[in-house]
Amino acid sequence: xxxxxxxxxxxxxxxxxxxxxxxxxxxxxxxxxxxxxxxxxxxxxxxxxxxxxxxxxxxxxxxxxxxxxxxxxxxxxxxxxxxxxxxxxxxxxxxxxxxxxxxxxxxxxxxxxxxxxxxxxxxxxxxxxxxxxxx
Amino acid sequence: xxxxxxxxxxxxxxxxxxxxxxxxxxxxxxxxxxxxxxxxxxxxxxxxxxxxxxxxxxxxxxxxxxxxxxxxxxxxxxxxxxxxxxxxxxxxxxxxxxxxxxxxxxxxxxxxxxxxxxxxxxxxxxxxxxxxxxxxxxxxxxxxxxxxxxxxxxxxxxxxxxxxxxxxxxxxxxxxxxxxxxxxxxxxxxxxxxxxxxxxxxxxxxxxxxxxxxxxxxxxxxxxxxxxxxxxxxxxxxxxxxxxxxxxxxxxxxxxxxxxxxxxxxxxxxxxxxxxxxxxxxxxxxxxxxxxxxxxxxxxxxxxxxxxxxxxxxxxxxxxxxxxxxxxxxxxxxxxxxxxxxxxxxxxxxxxxxxxxxxxxxxxxxxxxxxxxxxxxxxxxxxxxxxxxxxxxxxxxxxxxxxxxxxxxxxxxxxxxxxxxxxxxxxxxxxxxxxxxxxxxxxxxxxxxxxxxxxxxxxxxxxxxxxxxxxxxxxxxxxxxxxxxxxxxxxxxxxxxxxxxxxxxxxxxxxxxxxxxxxxxxxxxxxxxxxxxxxxxxxxxxxxxxxxxxx
Numbered sequence: 299x300x301x302x303x304x305x306x307x308x309x310x311x312x313x314x315x316x317x318x319x320x321x322x323x324x325x326x327x328x329x330x331x332x333x334x335x336x337x338x339x340x341x342x343x344x345x346x347x348x349x350x351x352x353x354x355x356x357x358x359x360x361x362x363x364x365x366x367x368x369x370x371x372x373x374x375x376x377x378x379x380x381x382x383x384x385x386x387x388x389x390x391x392x393x394x395x396x397x398x399x400x401x402x403x404x405x406x407x408x409x410x411x412x413x414x415x416x417x418x419x420x421x422x423x424x425x426x427x428x429x430x431x432x433x
Numbered sequence: 434x435x436x437x438x439x440x441x442x443x444x445x446x447x448x449x450x451x452x453x454x455x456x457x458x459x460x461x462x463x464x465x466x467x468x469x470x471x472x473x474x475x476x477x478x479x480x481x482x483x484x485x486x487x488x489x490x491x492x493x494x495x496x497x498x499x500x501x502x503x504x505x506x507x508x509x510x511x512x513x514x515x516x517x518x519x520x521x522x523x524x525x526x527x528x529x530x531x532x533x534x535x536x537x538x539x540x541x542x543x544x545x546x547x548x549x550x551x552x553x554x555x556x557x558x559x560x561x562x563x564x565x566x567x568x569x570x571x572x573x574x575x576x577x578x579x580x581x582x583x584x585x586x587x588x589x590x591x592x593x594x595x596x597x598x599x600x601x602x603x604x605x606x607x608x609x610x611x612x613x614x615x616x617x618x619x620x621x622x623x624x625x626x627x628x629x630x631x632x633x634x635x636x637x638x639x640x641x642x643x644x645x646x647x648x649x650x651x652x653x654x655x656x657x658x659x660x661x662x663x664x665x666x667x668x669x670x671x672x673x674x675x676x677x678x679x680x681x682x683x684x685x686x687x688x689x690x691x692x693x694x695x696x697x698x699x700x701x702x703x704x705x706x707x708x709x710x711x712x713x714x715x716x717x718x719x720x721x722x723x724x725x726x727x728x729x730x731x732x733x734x735x736x737x738x739x740x741x742x743x744x745x746x747x748x749x750x751x752x753x754x755x756x757x758x759x760x761x762x763x764x765x766x767x768x769x770x771x772x773x774x775x776x777x778x779x780x781x782x783x784x785x786x787x788x789x790x791x792x793x794x795x796x797x798x799x800x801x802x803x804x805x806x807x808x809x810x811x812x813x814x815x816x817x818x819x820x821x822x823x824x825x826x827x828x829x830x831x832x833x834x835x836x837x838x839x840x841x842x843x844x845x846x847x848x849x850x851x852x853x854x855x856x857x858x859x860x861x862x863x864x865x866x867x868x869x870x871x872x873x874x875x876x877x878x879x880x881x882x883x884x885x886x887x888x889x890x891x892x893x894x895x896x897x898x899x900x901x902x903x904x905x906x907x908x909x910x911x912x913x914x915x916x917x918x919x920x921x922x923x924x925x926x927x928x929x930x931x932x933x934x935x936x937x938x939x940x941x942x943x944x945x946x947x948x949x950x951x952x953x954x955x956x957x958x959x960x961x962x963x964x965x966x967x968x969x970x971x972x973x974x975x976x977x978x979x980x981x982x983x984x
Contacts, residue, residue, distance in 0.1 A: 337979040344982050345905050351521040359514055359739065363507065363731045366719050373718060379641050387506050387719045388780045392773030395513055399520045399766045406525065407759060410984035 333417065340413045344406060351402040358394055362386060436817050437578035437804075440825035444616055445593070448609050448832065474760050478767030480607045481751045483614030485512070485768070486775060487563075487834035488570025491617055491827045493881035494776075496799035498783025499790075500880075501723060502716035504731060505783070508882055509776040511735050511889075513769055515742020520765040523743045525758035526904045526981035533753050534746055534844070535896050542903040542977055543911045551915060555895045555922050556746045556845035560838050561869060562888035563745070566881040567835040568873035570800065574827045577801055578820075583877050591870035594835050598862050607754065613833035618775050620826025624807050624819040625781040631811055632785060640784040643712030647702045647791050655792050656693045659878065662686070663703040663795060666710075671696055702791040711787055711794060724944040729951065734886060737950030741889030744896030747841040758984075782806055800881050803827065839865050879933065887929045894921035894953040898961050906962075907978050913965030921957030925949055 366372060372383035490512065498505040532538035536552035539545075568587050575586030629637065639645060664685045672695040673679050679694070686703070688694075704710045720727035721734055742748060755761035786793065786802040789809050793799045804827065807819035843861035876884065895918050902909045902917075928949035937943045945952065 334979070337983050340984075341979055341982045348521045348905065352518065355514060355517050355521070355739070359510070359735050360732060363720060363728065363735070367728045367731075370718070379638065381641075381717070383719050384503055384717075387503065387510065389777060391510050392513060392769075392776065395510075395517050396766070396769050396773060399517045399769050402517075402521050403762050403766055406762065410759070414984050 333420075336413060336417065340409060343409045347402065347405045347409065351398060351405075354398055355395075358391070358398065362391060437821040437824040440821040441575075441578070441828045444825045444829045445597070445832065448597070448612065448829075474755065474764045474767060476607055476611050477751070477754055477764045478771060479611035479614045480754075481610070481748070481764065481768045482771040482775070483610035483612070483617070483833050484747060484751065484837045485772070485834070486614065486617050486830055487885065488567050488827060488831050489881050489885035490775070490779065491621060491830040492570050492574070492800050492803055493566070493885065494779035495782035495786065495803045496793075496801065497880060497882050498780065499711075499786040499802050500794050500799040501721070503719040504721040504727070505882075506719065506776075506780060507721055507731055507735060508738060508886070509772075509779065511738030512742065513772040513776060514735070514739045516765050516769045516772065518739050519743045519748070520762055520769075523749070523900050523904060524752055524761045524765045527749060527900070528752050528755055528758040528761040529981050529983075533750050534841070535744065535749055535900065536845070538749075538903065539899065539914065542974075543909070543914055544971070545911050548911060548915055548918075551918055552896075552899075553845045555891070555918060557842060558922065558926060559744070559888050559892050559895075560746065560842035560845065560865070561872065562884060562891060564835055564838050564842065564865070564869040565872045565876055566879075566884035567831050567838065568869055569876050569879070569884070570827065570881055571831040571835070572873060572877070573798075573800055574804060574824050574831070577804055578824050584874055587870055587873045590831065590835075591866045594832065594839060595862055595866040597832065598836055598839060610833050610837070613829045614771065614775075616829040617826050618771075618778075620822040620829070621775070621778045621803070624822050625778045627815075627819060628785055628807060628810050629781055632789075636785065636788055636810075639788045643717045643787065644714075645712070647711040647787055649696045649698055649700050649702060649791065650789055652695060652698045653792050654693060654695045655795055657688050657690065658796060658798075660690045661688055661705055661795060663688075663705045665703045666701050669696065669700045671700075696792070703795060705795055711791055724947060725939070726941070726944050730944060730948050733948035733951035736954055737886055737890040737893050737948070739893075740897040740950075740954060741891075741893035743900060744892030745889075746845065746896075747837040750841065779803070785810065835869075839869075883933070887926075887933075890929060890950045890953065891922060891925045893950055894925035894957045897954065898957045902958070902961055902965075904978070904981055906965075907975050908965055908970050909961065909974075910965045910968040910970045912968045913961045913963075916964045917957045917961030920960045921953055924956060925953040928953065 366383050366387070372386070373381045375382045377385055490509070494505060494509055497508070527538065530538055530541050532541050534556070536549045536556065539548045539552045568590050571590035571593075572583050572587035575581065575589055576583045579586075581589075632640075662685065665681055665683050668680060668682050670678055670680050674693040702711055710716065715722055718727070721730045724730060752761045752764070755764050782803045786799075786806050790802060790805055793802055793805065798805075803823050804820055807823060808816040810816065811819060839862055842865040846861035846865065898917050898921065899914055903914070928946045931937070932943065932946035937946060
């Protein structure tokens with residue numbers, strides 16, 4: 299006999315459904331960070347990393363298309379018969395995007411690890427290891 | 434073409450089997466939750482890529498490349514780069530917010546039921562704009578392989594998707610979607626590699642040298658299904674339907690609907706008015722150039738696609754199946770690798786299509802190039818089998834993406850806009866499918882990618898600013914978010930809609946309306962920040978933001 303099938307919704311949807319059309323009396327409880335200052339520092343560090351990645355992404359995308367527009371020679375030079383600009387656009391750009399994303403993940407995880415280690419230090423415990431292991 | 438119908442049937446049957454088997458494996462809520470935590474990041478990345486690669490990628494890219502030139506591949510780059518933006522800006526924090534959808538996130542961050550309804554409306558617009566081209570793609574493929582009229586294909590596609598959702602074909606979504614990624618990759622890659630190897634050195638060289646000119650590869654009958662204007666570079670003698678020889682002088686020509694000409698082998702291909710000459714410099718320069726401002730068009734499209742990706746409701750939803758925010762980010766990196774691998778192949782169809790099936794441009798049927806090409810290039814049963822593979826892959830693309838879209842649409846209808854229940858969800862699926870089919874019927878002549886980029890533009894001008902500012906800026910307020918959503922949604926939907934429905938004079942106005950992302954996205958961001966500056970965020974806003982970033 300199979301158990302009754304239940305409908306799955308996210309916590310926010312459950313709250314919204316339970317509330318019906320009445321206005322919000324309370325939200326999903328937002329747990330107070332133990333150390334607001336540390337959380338702020340982490341937030342700002344993560345924001346700097348995110349801005350850096352987005353800027354680099356813009357440089358790759360706009361820079362490459364700009365190069366195609368300004369340097370027609372990229373369409374004339376050929377590598378194994380294929381114009382270099384075609385190679386860059388259809389093959390070469392994907393490893394760049396992948397590398398950029400990988401680099402961002404490493405930077406973001408390092409910041410999180412450092413924040414956790416500092417929190418553990420303050421609590422008098424040894425630093426925690428990265429639970430997922432190295433990437 | 435029965436092979437193709439058979440292959441499509443096989444993909445459908447296997448999806449249903451995996452779906453039903455997966456449902457048996459996970460029955461209760463806890464099963465589902467535990468299973469979703471146990472799904473390995475690799476499976477999850479496969480599933481996300483499987484749902485994301487739509488008809489726009491499988492059919493649309495190759496077709497648009499054939500028609501407009503190499504610049505088309507910027508769409509593929511944008512589709513992939515979107516995940517870099519997702520990794521950097523939303524994947525981790527979205528997972529920590531506990532929100533499944535953007536309306537959920539709006540509720541978490543700004544705590545207002547009305548904003549939830551507004552977001553629900555935006556979800557509907559984006560999902561419909563995205564669904565219509567999927568149905569169009571399915572209709573085109575089905576009518577091509579079975580010979581039925583286009584509207585029968587669209588109607589059938591609508592029935593198949595609603596039916597497969599009703600039968601539970603998408604319930605164990607992760608495995609079905611992962612299966613579809615493999616189907617799409619294999620069924621596009623294998624024929625592509627086979628075609629490249631068997632095309633012969635001459636065809637390969639011709640494909641890589643567009644400056645040699647584009648000629649009919651053999652005596653080709655062309656039946657104009659719509660009235661067309663085209664121009665010829667040199668005079669050519671064609672044979673009309675009555676069997677008479679007709680000399681077409683160099684220059685402009687217009688033909689009425691239903692005209693049939695047989696072009697001799699080796700004749701230069703005519704190019705329809707408003708399109709770049711096949712293989713000309715404008716065609717082979719890798720920039721998007723439809724309205725005459727290539728750099729602006731390329732950048733605007735890149736902005737729309739890269740930033741729109743994070744605002745797509747069915748993309749955001751999938752990150753919740755990762756157990757932690759860290760794994761959500763890593764999954765997104767895996768998706769980038771899978772997309773990059775897939776996007777190596779549409780180029781092959783577009784480049785070979787210019788040499789082997791250039792007549793599709795005149796027939797306004799370039800979206801079918803990936804399906805038509807194998808049978809043209811490789812005669813006999815091998816070609817039939819390859820065509821069947823591509824058709825089945827395209828159908829898999831359509832099936833997985835439109836099921837995900839339709840479920841997101843139905844979820845939005847029943848949860849965010851009305852108080853939902855399971856029967857209502859079913860009704861919403863049926864209503865959503867009906868509306869999408871009705872909208873897809875008159876859309877036969879609109880390129881798949883034009884419609885898909887429209888959906889991305891709306892997402893980039895509405896949900897992207899909401900998510901980015903909501904996650905990274907403490908001072909975003911409810912009035913700011915709401916006004917930004919309305920301004921971005923109305924301008925982006927209106928501008929592209931205007932450019933599709935009405936003729937506009939050549940020049941900047943046309944380009945700004947057809948590619949509005951470059952001004953609608955900054956406008957939406959500006960509205961949100963300026964209005965937020967004039968209003969006060971609630972006291973708990975900072976905690977809501979900080980919580981998104983605490984490990």
